[in-house]
Amino acid sequence: MEKIDNDNNNENQLNSNEKSESMKVDTKETNTEIKVEKEKEAETTTPTPISTTPTFKIPENNEELIKFATEQRFDEGTIDYRNLIFRLESMESRLFKNAHIPTIVQLHSIKVCPRCIFRFLNIKELSIYQESYNTLSHLIQFLMFNQKQKDLQSQHKDKLKKEQEEKEQEEKEKEKEKEVNEKVEKEEVNEKVEKVEKEIEYEILKYNPNINEKWNNFVCCCCLGILQDTNNKELFLEEFIVKMKSSGYEFQNYSLALSMPTSTLIREQSIWYYLIDCFPNVYSEKKDKDIVEIKEGVKWVLGPIISRQLFFQFKPSSDFRGNMQFNHEESKDDHQFLLTLQSTKRGGKRQKQSTKRIKVPTADSSTSITEILGNTTKKEFELHGIVPPTSPKTKYGYELSFRHEPVYLAGKYNKFVRDLSQTPWEYDDSSVQDLICKDIKETFKAESILFTTSGREDIDVRMLGDGRPFYIEIVNPHRIFFKNQDYESLESSINDSTKKIKVSNLQLITKKETTIIKDSGGTKQKNYRCFVWTSRILQPSDLDTLNNLKDLELKQNTPIRVLHRRSLMIRNKKISKLHATFISPHFFMLDIIDAQAGTYIKEFVHGDLGRTLPNIGLLLGNCEADILQLDVLNVDLNFPTKRK
Secondary structure, eight states: OHHHHHHHHHHHHHHHHHHHHHHHHHHTHHHHHHHHHHHHHHHHSOOOOOOSSOOOOOOSSGGGHHHHHHHOOOOTTSHHHHHHHHHHHHHHHHHSSSOOHHHHHHHHHTTOOHHHHHHHTTOOOHHHHTSOHHHHHHHHHHHHHHHHHHHHHHHHHHHHHHHHHHHHHHHHHHTSSOOTTHHHHHHHHHHHHHHHHHHHHHHOOOOOGGGOOOOOOOOOTTTTTTTTSTTOIIIIIHHHHHHHHTSOOOOSEEEEEEEOOTHHHHHHHHHHHHHHHHOTTTOOTTSOOOOOOHHHHHHHHHHHHHHHHHOOEEOTTOSEEEEEEEEOSTTTTTTHHHHHHHHHHTTTOOOOOOOSOOOOOOTTSHHHHHHHHHTSOHHHHHHHSOSSOOOOSSOOEEEEEEEEOOEEEEEEEEEOOSSOOSSOBTTBOOOHHHHHHTTHHHHHTOSEEEEEESSOOOTTOEEEEEEEEEEEEEESOSOOOOOHHHHHHHHHHHHHTOSSEEEEEEEEEOTGGGHHHHHTTTTOEEEEEEEEEESSOOOGGGGHHHHTOEEEEEEEEOOGGGTTTSOOOEEEEEEEEEEEEEEETTEEEEEEEEEETTOOHHHHHHTTTTTEESOHHHHTTSOOEEEEEEEEEEEEOOOSOOOO
């Protein structure tokens, strides 16, 4: 009997369990169906353990890029999945907490690339521009997905709240007389509200990267693909790195000079007006566009990559510059409607040309287009242009070149002959400049050179003493790193090649230091020695007149010999001291000490037909005097400083 009773009890318990299980199935029908589907999948597939290493690899060539982006899978729970979701959540909370997400939705719908979307949101965080296009695509989808979930949640919540309010209103109207049960009814209402909140929370979905919207192989309608490909190894980056490595330049850091197609200005303005139409409460025509420039975006992406791969620091003020000239054939005429509109405003009249010698930008230059856009209203732009812009079918092209800012080589030179000009003449291939610079251009591997000196001497005047300061502007040099022994070797090379000149104290200086020569024109002083003839027979005592003079002031009219290239004017000059040495009755040696820069020494001696007063002939008793030889003994200018 006990055994039978036990069996009956077991049977009853089993039946009750079956009933309870049946109730659970009824209440959780959806979960059971999902579970059954997973069990079926498990039967047809072999289970794989959780991976501890990345499960995918970026394709090496561009042909597989789109395929990779659309077919890549992220299994929930893997490191790849967790890393991606963590990065997306981190970027969202850090950069898009207060962002206007509907702007992202609208820009994405008209085929604006992720980096350009960030530009229109005025995001200036460099790191996000450096992310791969794959990650940025997921980020855009992630932001739009979360915004959609929030909107659905808000709509659902509003709907339930409205229904709840209606029910509460009905209950209040029906049970106004039931004051006793009012407390109980409020508690039930609160329970219902809590249930609604739980239902809302349950309905929020998580972003699944495997259902990410498939990439379309489109070209950004704003940047024309420039920002899309900036860190793409196959399409752009690798070629850029190779060209920079093989440029043949020596440099410590670098900068980038970018020239964008003018159509990017038109398209950027078109998108801005589109956003104003879509979100008039957020964007306004009265406010200035607060957008990151395409140029800045490219620099933010390329800078750190080049620094890592070439170990050179990006420096905006660097002397070495990569010049990138972007072009886009398909959109090159986007600005034509602006030129037509401008011409219509002027009534077809040509703009009056200025007589001033200034550089005028061409009609289709970026400067001109920017100016015209500033004078064009939104209504005019939308009437004659295209808003929003259409996505082009082709990508940009570009030309890459490199250039180094000039470096400056300074030194001093002596000239020992009286038949050598300082600079080349039209029919003479020999000069001080030629003898010094012939090896400089090759040594620096430069494009060209410009020779500048502190004053000049005539072809028949020697330059003695410490020498005359000079500097050479070396244009676009490929070699810039030198040691003292290299300068010494260069000096020896120049000095051994000729006996006519000698150079010394060669060294590189900064551009700022070159102003020392330019600014010293009216302050520096010079010493001269000349051999003088007079028509009068002189005694040694006659020269005391000259030796006793101090701070002699001259008035020099423009000399006849330079009148063809100098302005006609009277110049006031000063000589501190004279020292005359008797040689013979008609000849003496004259040292002119501390003559002001720009003093015409030859004219001071012979008078230049009375155009220089006083002069040597007049000071010696109104006789004729002439200069036979002239040497420059010293140029009082501490330039360049002694080489370290």
